[in-house]
Amino acid sequence: MLKKKHLFLALIMMLLLAVAACSNNEAGNESDSTDDSEGTEEVVTYKFFDASGPATDINTNETTLGKRFEEETGVNFDIEHIVGDVNQKIGTMIASGEYPELLNAEQSTDAVIDAGGFVPLNDLIENHAPNLKEMYGPYLDLMKRDDGNIYVISSGAPHGYAKPANLNQGGWWIKRSVLKELGYPQPETLDEYFDIIEEYTTANPTIDGADTIGFSALTYDWRFFALSNQPMHLAGFPNDGGITVDMESQVATVYGDKEMTQRWLEKLNQVNDMGLFDREAFTQNYDEYLAKITSGRLVGFFDYRWQVGQAMNTLAEDENFYNDYMAFPIVFEEGIKDQYLDPVGFTASPGIGITSGTSEEDQIKIIKFLDHIAKIETQKMITWGDPGETYEVSEDGRYTRTQEQIDLTSSTEFRDEFGFTYFEWGWPRMRGVFDDGNAVEPPKQPEVANLMYDEGDREFLDAYGIQTFTELFSEPDPRPWFPAWDTPIETGSEAQLYEQRVNDLMVREYPEMIFADPSEFDSAWEEYKTEFSELPVEAYEEVITESVKRKASLVNYE
Numbered sequence: 001m002l003k004k005k006h007l008f009l010a011l012i013m014m015l016l017l018a019v020a021a022c023s024n025n026e027a028g029n030e031s032d033s034t035d036d037s038e039g040t041e042e043v044v045t046y047k048f049f050d051a052s053g054p055a056t057d058i059n060t061n062e063t064t065l066g067k068r069f070e071e072e073t074g075v076n077f078d079i080e081h082i083v084g085d086v087n088q089k090i091g092t093m094i095a096s097g098e099y100p101e102l103l104n105a106e107q108s109t110d111a112v113i114d115a116g117g118f119v120p121l122n123d124l125i126e127n128h129a130p131n132l133k134e135m136y137g138p139y140l141d142l143m144k145r146d147d148g149n150i151y152v153i154s155s156g157a158p159h160g161y162a163k164p165a166n167l168n169q170g171g172w173w174i175k176r177s178v179l180k181e182l183g184y185p186q187p188e189t190l191d192e193y194f195d196i197i198e199e200y201t202t203a204n205p206t207i208d209g210a211d212t213i214g215f216s217a218l219t220y221d222w223r224f225f226a227l228s229n230q231p232m233h234l235a236g237f238p239n240d241g242g243i244t245v246d247m248e249s250q251v252a253t254v255y256g257d258k259e260m261t262q263r264w265l266e267k268l269n270q271v272n273d274m275g276l277f278d279r280e281a282f283t284q285n286y287d288e289y290l291a292k293i294t295s296g297r298l299v300g301f302f303d304y305r306w307q308v309g310q311a312m313n314t315l316a317e318d319e320n321f322y323n324d325y326m327a328f329p330i331v332f333e334e335g336i337k338d339q340y341l342d343p344v345g346f347t348a349s350p351g352i353g354i355t356s357g358t359s360e361e362d363q364i365k366i367i368k369f370l371d372h373i374a375k376i377e378t379q380k381m382i383t384w385g386d387p388g389e390t391y392e393v394s395e396d397g398r399y400t401r402t403q404e405q406i407d408l409t410s411s412t413e414f415r416d417e418f419g420f421t422y423f424e425w426g427w428p429r430m431r432g433v434f435d436d437g438n439a440v441e442p443p444k445q446p447e448v449a450n451l452m453y454d455e456g457d458r459e460f461l462d463a464y465g466i467q468t469f470t471e472l473f474s475e476p477d478p479r480p481w482f483p484a485w486d487t488p489i490e491t492g493s494e495a496q497l498y499e500q501r502v503n504d505l506m507v508r509e510y511p512e513m514i515f516a517d518p519s520e521f522d523s524a525w526e527e528y529k530t531e532f533s534e535l536p537v538e539a540y541e542e543v544i545t546e547s548v549k550r551k552a553s554l555v556n557y558e
Contacts, residue, residue: 321456
């Protein structure tokens with residue numbers, strides 16, 4: 001009986017050794033992973049709340065990329081996207097102290113940090129994330145807050161400049177059918193832009209039985225900057241937020257009370273008096289604004305392509321390509337060099353962070369997942385996909401796409417299924433150019449950009465004598481501080497008070513000035529300017545200037 005027992009135990013041990021050998025062999029066959037994940041562990045699902053914009057809630061393993069990452073790391077995420085007011089949603093989390101394990105709080109990031117809602121990531125990155133360290137390099141110092149801690153990881157580590165073929169930043173958009181009807185005009189100044197809108201709207205007071213809308217603006221919630229940013233763009237500055245930075249002295253100056261803002265608001269006041277400004281601009285929500293863009297009734301608007309992507313993608317899939325829009329680099333007057341294309345820059349916030357209440361073990365699993373995302377081969381997978389399926393590699397190592405692959409990767413359905421939609425932004429991401437010379441983003445690869453244009457695109461490219469839609473836009477001047485708007489502002493400080501009060505002032509007074517009788521605009525502006533002068537402007541400018549100079553000293557751009 002004893003011998004049988006020993007034999008039984010020996011068999012059990014042999015089986016366990018065989019299983020262990022198989023597991024080790026499988027681990028050894030994996031690619032040179034540095035995430036140290038244990039393939040035999042049970043898959044863990046974490047919650048991720050993304051306040052960057054509306055989208056379909058999904059588990060990452062429902063996508064091709066997400067399932068692949070789950071198999072490689074043992075981790076997936078249930079992603080919930082924002083619906084409604086961001087500050088209200090994040091405020092509820094702060095009040096309850098209950099957070100998802102991973103969080104992008106957008107403009108409420110500082111509030112979450114101040115409430116102790118994010119855990120410091122310094123040690124996690126140092127001990128478990130070599131790929132993150134390599135990808136972000138000197139930018140890790142820029143992620144640190146005043147206490148020396150990194151709480152969020154920004155999406156977008158600059159690695160050189162690659163000019164996009166298509167605009168993804170700010171521009172003055174005009175409906176293509178308008179441009180065609182008027183003989184393809186090319187506006188350069190603000191007056192010329194609105195002359196086109198006036199001419200078309202006068203000749204076409206209705207479109208498909210509904211009133212034509214000359215010009216609309218996005219003012220909803222935190223997106224009010226789409227209206228308030230315009231003066232700096234018109235004056236030839238890039239998107240540094242509520243300030244402009246002197247190229248030589250690197251001193252930041254607010255422009256909300258300057259002549260450029262007065263000039264812009266006075267122009268809108270005149271546009272409104274002509275019946276060309278959307279009367280619902282200050283009452284419509286984000287979804288209503290997007291719906292207006294796709295309605296066919298709107299002649300023009302200013303916005304950032306990334307912010308209206310949902311609407312523009314819908315128009316791009318419309319069989320009638322004249323419903324789409326084309327953007328122009330409008331400035332106040334001739335002689336001003338436009339700076340709508342972003343220079344090489346790094347934004348430390350917003351970003352994604354691991355929240356308090358997450359166990360130490362889970363923190364390590366999550367940071368290893370993010371580190372896996374940061375590997376070069378993963379980055380190429382997230383932006384380019386799979387060789388032979390979504391792109392090709394030429395003999396000299398250049399990445400290209402066939403027309404069929406371009407059509408495939410332009411499909412919203414495919415992008416959702418593959419995971420491009422959910423992974424190409426928001427997570428750790430490179431920007432610019434890979435070490436092998438290929439653009440990180442396929443649309444910025446010249447060989448791809450040229451093939452991406454359809455019949456409608458080519459009609460307008462030919463009409464304007466250009467090869468790409470950004471050819472009309474100037475290349476950005478180097479600005480090692482860019483962007484200045486991501487400067488961390490201490491809660492309760494004079495600078496933070498300025499941010500809050502100036503936003504409240506603009507939200508309250510801009511409609512008053514724009515909708516005022518033209519004879520009353522000057523007095524309305526003076527009242528606004530008086531209130532503006534009572535804000536702690538100098539404290540804010542001092543904080544931004546200090547940040548600008550610090551960033552410029554820390555980061556050396558090629």
